[in-house]
Amino acid sequence: MEAAPIIGGLATLASVISFTPQAWKVIRTRDTSSISTAMYAVTVVGFALWLTYGWLLGQWPLIVTNGVCLLLSGFILVMKLLPRRGKKAVAEALSVPPAGEPDAR
Numbered sequence: 001m002e003a004a005p006i007i008g009g010l011a012t013l014a015s016v017i018s019f020t021p022q023a024w025k026v027i028r029t030r031d032t033s034s035i036s037t038a039m040y041a042v043t044v045v046g047f048a049l050w051l052t053y054g055w056l057l058g059q060w061p062l063i064v065t066n067g068v069c070l071l072l073s074g075f076i077l078v079m080k081l082l083p084r085r086g087k088k089a090v091a092e093a094l095s096v097p098p099a100g101e102p103d104a105r
Contacts, residue, residue: 012065019072028099030087032080040077047073 054062
């Protein structure tokens, strides 16, 4: 097997996985105070542009990877911009109790 598909696959995996812990922490804690709004806004724009670029080229690896990263980083940005009760509503809709609280389900 050639090196390029292996490197591309590993890059995809690292990119997608990198946002998962932050998204999960935001859901669990409902705390976004330490997240930079500007950084996530630029990140979301970057992924939207990469997704568009992949779409224009018809490159499914770019489309899928950047689409998933756009969803995850967009979710984090939306949670950052939501008021506290909005964060709580989203987390409760996902059925995740706040960190440190027992699951009352």
